[in-house]
Amino acid sequence: MDKKPTSAIKNVLSIGGSDPSGGAGIQADLKTFAANGVYGMAIITALTAQNTRGVKAIHCPDPGFVEAQIDCLFEDIQPAAVKIGMLANGAIISRVAARLKHYQARNIVVDPVMLASSGQALLDPVALETLIHELLPIARLYTPNLDEGACLLGSKPASSKEEMLSVAMHLQTLGGCPVLLKGGHLSAEESPDLLLDGGGDTHWFTCRRINTNNLHGTGCTLSAAIAANLAQSNEGLHSTVAQAKNYLTTVLSNADKLNVGSGPGPLHHLVGLWN
Numbered sequence: 001m002d003k004k005p006t007s008a009i010k011n012v013l014s015i016g017g018s019d020p021s022g023g024a025g026i027q028a029d030l031k032t033f034a035a036n037g038v039y040g041m042a043i044i045t046a047l048t049a050q051n052t053r054g055v056k057a058i059h060c061p062d063p064g065f066v067e068a069q070i071d072c073l074f075e076d077i078q079p080a081a082v083k084i085g086m087l088a089n090g091a092i093i094s095r096v097a098a099r100l101k102h103y104q105a106r107n108i109v110v111d112p113v114m115l116a117s118s119g120q121a122l123l124d125p126v127a128l129e130t131l132i133h134e135l136l137p138i139a140r141l142y143t144p145n146l147d148e149g150a151c152l153l154g155s156k157p158a159s160s161k162e163e164m165l166s167v168a169m170h171l172q173t174l175g176g177c178p179v180l181l182k183g184g185h186l187s188a189e190e191s192p193d194l195l196l197d198g199g200g201d202t203h204w205f206t207c208r209r210i211n212t213n214n215l216h217g218t219g220c221t222l223s224a225a226i227a228a229n230l231a232q233s234n235e236g237l238h239s240t241v242a243q244a245k246n247y248l249t250t251v252l253s254n255a256d257k258l259n260v261g262s263g264p265g266p267l268h269h270l271v272g273l274w275n
Contacts, residue, residue, distance in 0.1 A: 010231040011077055012038045014224065015070075015096060016085025016113070017046035017058075023266030024217035029083055029224040031269035036228035036247060041079065043069040045096070046088045052216060052261030063091040070099040080231035081107035083224045084135070090127035097134040107230040110135060110142040111223035114151055128152065136175035140230065141237060143223045144171065145182040157185065164194050165202070172196045178237055180226075182219065193245065197237045205245050214255035214265035221267055222248050 012033050019025035026042040033040030045066055049057040073079075082105050087093045100108060112131060114123040123131075132152065136142055146157040149167050152174060158164040161183070168181040178198040184191045188209075195203040225244035233240055254268040268274075 010038045010080040010228075011041060012228055012231045013041045013043065013073065013079040013082045014085065014227075015043045015045060015082060015087075016111075016220075017048055017088070018044055019048060019050055019217070021051045021216075021261060021266070023052065023260070024220045025085060028217040028220040028266070028269065029085070032221050032224035032247075033228050035251075035269055035272055036225055036232075038080075038228045038231055041073065041077070043073065045092050046086050052263035052265055054263070058088065060088045060092065063095045066092050067095045067099055070096065070103075074099070074103040074105075078103075079105065081109065081227040083227035084108065084110045084139075085220055085223070086113040087123065087127070087131070087135075089124040090130040093127055093130045093135055097130075097138060101138050105138070106140075107227060108139045109223050109227040109230065110139045111219055112142060112144050112148050112152065113219070114148050125151075132174060136177055139175065139177045141178045141180060141226065141241075142171075142175055143180045143182060143219065143226070145219060146185045149181055158183075159186070161186075161192055161194075161204075164192070168194050168196050172198070180241060182222070184218065193241075195237060195241055201238075203238050203241070205241065207245070207249060210249070210252045210255075212252060212255045214258065214260075214267065215252070216264045216266050218248065218252070218267065221251065221269065 014026045014029035017025045019027050030040040047059040048055055149171055150157040153170055158167045171179045179196050181194045190206050191209050192206040225247045229240035229243045251267040251269050254271040258268055260266055
C-alpha cells in the first residue's frame with residue numbers, strides 16, 4: 001500500500017473542558033485552530049453546564065478514561081503542538097502529564113484554568129501542587145492571568161506593570177518554563193502582557209483596551225493561537241506570541257458582530273473566514 005503523502009497542515013491537540021455555549025474551552029480552541037490554519041483535535045477532561053452568564057455544573061470523567069483518550073490519539077497521530085486548558089483535579093493532571101511525557105509531546109502550551117470569568121472554581125485548589133510539579137516542567141509555555149498567577153504563588157494579584165514583572169519572574173522560577181503573564185485585569189487604558197522567554201529576555205505586548213463586553217474565552221483563544229503558531233513555525237516564542245496577540249485583537253474587535261446570549265459573549269473566532 002502506498003504511503004500517505006506528507007501534509008503541510010499541522011495537527012494540534014486541545015486537552016480541556018467543554019463549553020456548550022461555544023465561547024471557551026475546546027470549542028473556542030477548535031475554532032481558533034481552524035482560523036489559524038491547523039487541523040484541530042480535542043480530548044475532553046471535563047463537561048460543564050454553562051452559558052454566557054456562568055457555570056452551573058461540572059462533571060469530570062474518570063482519569064483512566066482521559067488517559068485512554070490520550071493513548072488512543074497518540075498511538076495514531078503525533079500532534080505538532082498541544083494546548084492544555086481546564087484539567088479540574090489533581091488525578092487528571094497527573095494522568096495527562098505522565099502520558100504526554102511518555103509520548104514526548106511537543107510544544108505544550110498550558111493555560112492554567114482555575115476560575116471562570118463568573119467566579120466559578122474550575123480547578124480543585126489541592127491540585128495546584130500537581131500542576132506546578134508535574135505539568136509545568138514539560139511545558140513550552142504557560143499563560144496565567146493575574147488572578148491565576150496570584151493563586152500559583154499564594155500572593156495578591158499584581159496591580160501594576162512593575163508588580164507584573166516581579167510576579168512573572170517568580171512564576172518562571174516556580175514552573176521552570178517560560179511564562180506569559182496576561183495583564184488584562186489591570187485597571188488601565190492599556191492591556192499589557194509580559195513574556196519571560198526562559199533565555200533571560202523580557203518582552204511586553206501592549207495594546208489599547210477594546211471596548212466590548214464580549215470577552216468570554218479570551219484566555220483560551222490566546223493560548224490556542226500560540227499553540228497553532230508554534231506548530232507551524234520554527235521561530236521563537238516572541239514571534240509566535242506576537243502573531244497570536246494580533247489574532248486575538250482582531251477577533252476581540254469584531255466580537256460585537258455576534259449576538260450570543262445575554263451575558264459576556266464569545267469572540268468572533270472565524271471573522272477572517274466569514275467576511
